[in-house]
Amino acid sequence: MTSAGDRHTTGPGRPTSRDVARLAGVSHTAVSFVFNGRAEGNLSPATQERIRQAAAQLGYRPDPVARGLRRRRTAVIGLVTDEIASSPFAGRLLRGAMETAWASEHLVLTIDSGGDPAKEDAAVAELLDRRVDGIIYAAMSLRRVRVPEGLHRTHSVLANCLPGDDSLPAVIPAERAGGRTAARLLLEQGHRRIAHIGGLDDIASVERLRGFRDALRAEGITVPREWVVRTGGEIAGGHEGAMRLLDGADPARRPTGIFAYNDRVAAGVLHAATRLGITVPGDLSVVGYDDQEHMAAFLTPALTTVALPHREMGEAAARLLLEAIATGRTPPATVRRLACPVVTRASVGRAPAG
Numbered sequence: 023m024t025s026a027g028d029r030h031t032t033g034p035g036r037p038t039s040r041d042v043a044r045l046a047g048v049s050h051t052a053v054s055f056v057f058n059g060r061a062e063g064n065l066s067p068a069t070q071e072r073i074r075q076a077a078a079q080l081g082y083r084p085d086p087v088a089r090g091l092r093r094r095r096t097a098v099i100g101l102v103t104d105e106i107a108s109s110p111f112a113g114r115l116l117r118g119a120m121e122t123a124w125a126s127e128h129l130v131l132t133i134d135s136g137g138d139p140a141k142e143d144a145a146v147a148e149l150l151d152r153r154v155d156g157i158i159y160a161a162m163s164l165r166r167v168r169v170p171e172g173l174h175r176t177h178s179v180l181a182n183c184l185p186g187d188d189s190l191p192a193v194i195p196a197e198r199a200g201g202r203t204a205a206r207l208l209l210e211q212g213h214r215r216i217a218h219i220g221g222l223d224d225i226a227s228v229e230r231l232r233g234f235r236d237a238l239r240a241e242g243i244t245v246p247r248e249w250v251v252r253t254g255g256e257i258a259g260g261h262e263g264a265m266r267l268l269d270g271a272d273p274a275r276r277p278t279g280i281f282a283y284n285d286r287v288a289a290g291v292l293h294a295a296t297r298l299g300i301t302v303p304g305d306l307s308v309v310g311y312d313d314q315e316h317m318a319a320f321l322t323p324a325l326t327t328v329a330l331p332h333r334e335m336g337e338a339a340a341r342l343l344l345e346a347i348a349t350g351r352t353p354p355a356t357v358r359r360l361a362c363p364v365v366t367r368a369s370v371g372r373a374p375a376g
Contacts, residue, residue, distance in 0.1 A: 037080040046076035053077075057084045098129050099343060100149035100157040102170065104137040114315075115160060115181065118336025126344050128155065142170040150175060156343045159183070160336075164194055164226045177346040177353075181339040182332070184225070184357065191353045193338045193360065197226050200328045200362035201233025204281045204309045207326065207364065209241055212373035213279035213307060217249035219263035219291060220283030227252075227283060230311065234281055255283055260290020268298055268306075278306060278373045285310040285318045288325055292369070296322075303371030313365045324367035331360040 039053045046053070048069060055061045056073045065073075076082075101119055103112075120130045131154065135141040142159075149157055156176055161167055161183035169185050180192040208216050218234055221227035231250065238245055251266060253259035260282055268276055282288035288310035292302060300306050302323055310318060313329035338360060346353050 037082040039082070039084070041080055042073060042076045042082050045080060046073045048073060095155050095347070096153050097127055098131055098152070098154045099123055099340070099347075100146075100152075100154040101130050101132045101160060102142060102145045102149070102157060103132065103134045103160045103162070104142070104167075105134070105162045112162075114332035115336040118333035119158060119160075119181075119340040120336075122337045122340035123344065128344065130340075139168060139170070143172065146170045146172040155347045158336075158339045158343055160339070163224060164197065165224055177343055179339045179343045179346075179353070181335045185355070188355055190355055191342060191358070192356075193335050193342065193358045195226075195330050195335070195362050196359035197229035197362070198233040198236070199359070200311065200330075201230035201235075201281075202237040203233070203362065203364060204230070204311060204328050205234045205237035207309050207370055208279035208281065208307055209237060211279075211307060211370060214241075214243060214373070215275075215277045216243070216245070216279040216281065217251065217267055217277040218245070218281050218283070219251045219253060219267070220255055220259055220287030221252045222255050222283075230283065249277060253287070255287060257286050257290040257293070260287035261294045262290070263287070264291040264294035265298075268294065268300060273305070274376055279309070279370075280306065281309050282311065284312045285314040285321075285325060285327055288327070288369075289317065289321055292321055292323075292325075302369055305374055307370040307373070309370060311362075318365070319367065321369075323369050326367045326370045327365050328362045329365050330362060334360050 039057070040050055043050045043053045052065055052069065053073055055064050056070055061070045101116070116132065123130050131149065133145040135145055146157065150172055154176070157173060157178045158181055159170065159173060159178065160181040164182055166186045167183045169187060169189060174189065178190050180190055182194060184192050184194065205216065216238065218231060221231065235245065249267065251263035253263040264280065280291055282291055288308050291308050295302050295306055302308055308325065310325045310327035313327045318325040318327050338358060342353055
């Protein structure tokens with residue numbers, strides 16, 4: 023007669039660890055040692071290899087549920103997001119977290135709250151009820167967030183956001199350094215008349231602009247106030263800002279380089295330049311930010327940009343969480359900033375003479 027426990031752990035025709043033991047000619051305990059990581063010092067290398075060959079021949083895989091119960095873990099981590107599923111960068115961050123977790127034999131259970139605080143609290147409560155080993159909370163845009171209720175009851179890490187109460191570790195882009203990088207792309211090509219267009223009332227805007235000013239200040243360049251045009255984060259804002267700076271301006275006095283808040287703003291700048299008969303990069307060089315998939319590489323000209331490290335954030339957050347799970351120690355509530363790399367294309371050239 024088959025017990026309820028046997029029915030739960032072995033499906034029809036599914037090989038068991040006892041089947042592996044019989045085929046390998048070893049004890050059931052020896053098979054358990056191999057698949058629970060306790061073989062070294064208990065079994066010879068030849069015996070370990072014989073057990074693995076028998077398992078491969080039978081198609082045996084350890085039951086993750088049973089193994090999780092023995093270890094008091096589920097081998098599942100939760101990933102709660104605000105509105106990241108609607109973001110063009112969602113796939114990169116989620117893929118980075120999932121593949122890193124999978125490499126450590128963990129699955130990722132993802133819940134998108136749509137930015138509703140009540141749903142976020144409910145999502146965390148549901149994950150805790152399912153006894154996940156830990157939780158990553160990820161945001162669509164860099165900002166300070168209200169930490170969902172219950173997140174402190176397990177190992178937790180934030181990705182692309184900062185905790186409002188500074189209570190949890192976070193992995194975010196190095197936005198200020200990214201702003202410096204964008205400005206240097208233009209400075210290295212001889213540009214000295216450089217403007218900044220776009221931006222929102224958020225951490226990313228503030229930090230990118232600070233980095234932009236840092237780089238120009240290091241070269242003794244002061245940006246005229248009217249050359250920092252805050253017009254939002256969309257194509258229309260980029261077009262509006264570029265028209266304001268370029269339309270009717272003396273070519274000898276207008277900007278020769280523009281750092282756009284993001285790639286959508288940069289697209290608006292390129293549209294305005296085309297409308298005004300200004301060539302890019304012959305008369306004007308443009309640098310974007312984000313490396314937005316299906317966009318930056320397909321603009322005319324293809325956009326040189328500073329990429330947000332979304333995949334790397336997912337990987338780093340998952341690694342930090344998995345380390346905490348493995349050691350049982352809560353990571354310190356520090357902020358790790360990841361570099362934003364340059365993606366060089368065709369929208370930046372040498373500054374025009376004069």
